[in-house]
Amino acid sequence: MGFDGFGYRTAADIFREHAALSGFENTGKRAFDIGSLSAIGDSEFNALAPVQWPVPVSAAKTERFFGQGGFFTTDRKARLHAPERPEPQSPLSMEFPFRLNTGRVRDQWHTMTRTGLSPRLGAHFPEPFVEVHPEDAAKAKLFNGGFARLTTLHGTCILKIIFSEGQRRGSLFAPIHWSDSTASFARVGDLVAPMTDPYSGQPESKATPVRVEPVSFAFSGFALTRNRIDPPADAWWCRVAVKDGHGLLIASNDRLAVWWDMACGEKVAEYIDEPRGLYRAAHFVEGSLESCLFIGPTQTSPSWDAMKALFEADAVSEGQRRTVLSGKSSDGLADPGALVCACFGVGINTIRNAIGSGAACSVEDIGSALRAGTNCGSCLPELKRIIGDGRLAKAV
Ligand code: FES
Structure with a gap:
């Protein structure tokens, strides 16, 4: 391409060209026209407040888009359609009594091929989950932090449960990223x-x-490793x-013993409490x-956040090393939480x-x-x- 014409020095340079382009040969034929901003100075650009377009060079600024008519049809008149209220195409039933809202x-972005590589972005919601209103959860015998199987006519998933007062009753929310x-x-x-919308093709997602x-799972927990490991089949x-x-x-x-084999290394510090079903190892x-x-x-998982902070720290002190198998944050390394x-x-x-405080x-x-x-x-x-x-907690 040669890259001619890319000699911009600042964001303001680019904005001026963008604004000029929007007004180029635009005699009201294109809605987006911010041509009158094509000559603003750098300091004006830096202080620029949000602008309602169109703001063309040649015409007075309109307060309201289409306020004077002039729609983008052949006769410039609007075409009004009264849509029927869209009803979901799949009805609820005794067998499938909730609505699944995906989002x-x-x-994260889509299937996390890029955002999923970022430790910082992954720390917000690290695992796939379903959000449930606490009253629906009580009826379905779900507990906060446990696991739920979601089944539809089309598939099944197992997700971590998050209670949310903000969730609409009768509806579940599950993100699509994993x-x-x-x-x-x-x-x-x-x-x-x-099912898809007949006009837009949008799925009824x-x-x-x-x-x-x-x-229910007998055990849950986590592994933090320098090399990628594979979990046992069916886990x-x-x-x-x-x-x-x-x-x-x-x-x-x-069985607990299946997991022991995953924790290998010459200097593994271990804590095993078979009656309580606990196994912890650190290398x-x-x-x-x-x-x-x-x-x-499952109900007694130690703090993932505390151990992740320790794993990501450049060095671990002797005191932290001694208490690492407690699964709690030790002195000098506060547990930031999710x-x-x-x-x-x-x-x-x-x-x-x-x-x-x-x-x-x-x-x-x-x-x-x-x-x-x-x-x-x-x-x-x-x-x-x-x-x-x-x-709320203080008031109570
Ligand atoms: S996530 Fe951006 S300011 Fe907090």
Whole structure:
């Protein structure tokens, strides 16, 4: 291509060309026209507030798009169609009493082929999950943090359960991001009915009738390793991006001994409590945690976040090394908890501590104290919810 004409110095240079192009030979034929901004200066551009287009060079600014008519039809008149209220094409039934709403989470994109490689983005929701209203969950005998099987006429998945007061009753939400290469039973797209909208072709991916039931595993836990490992066949698992290694969240009904073989290495520190079904192993190399495996009854999983922080740390102190098999964060390495603000790596425990200590009472305070919420702002709704939960807890 030669790359002629790419001599831009600043974002303002590019914006001016973009604005000029929108107005080029545009005599009202194209809706997008910001031609009058094609000559703004650098400082004007840097201070530019949001602008409602069109703002053409030749005509007065319109307050309201199509306020004077002029639609993009041959006679410039609007065509109005009264659509029928769309009803889901698949009805609910005794067998499939819930509606499955599929979607996305804040920090992932489609099947995570790029975003799934980022430890920071993976820390927000590390595993495939289904969100359920607590009242629906009680009726279906689900517990928060447990596992649920979702079944539709088209497929089945096993997902971690998250209770959410914000979830509509009678409806379940499950994100679409995990595939067979990142999790064992989490291809949520397989659950969706093959019905499409007659006009747009959009699949009915937010209204598939679904059944939900609890699934129990004898053990659950995680492995953190420098080299990628494969879980035993039939285990529930999902892979999580972590710094300088691999994270594997796992659950299974295999005997405990099956997992022992996975924790290999010459200097493995082990903790085995067979009556309670606990197995923990850690392998250190030159002062850093090379790998660890923590398995236990599903309700007693030790802190993934605390161990991940230790695994990602450059060095592990003697004190931390001595307490590593407790699964709790040791002195000098606070457990940040599940990630809330991806931009600044701020976890929920850090935020709750700031609120609890009185250092932060508002989203602005959290921004000043921890920087969370001060960049892209995607975490602001979650920060507001955490502050609301804190107020509720104090009131109770
Ligand atoms: S996630 Fe971007 S500011 Fe918090």
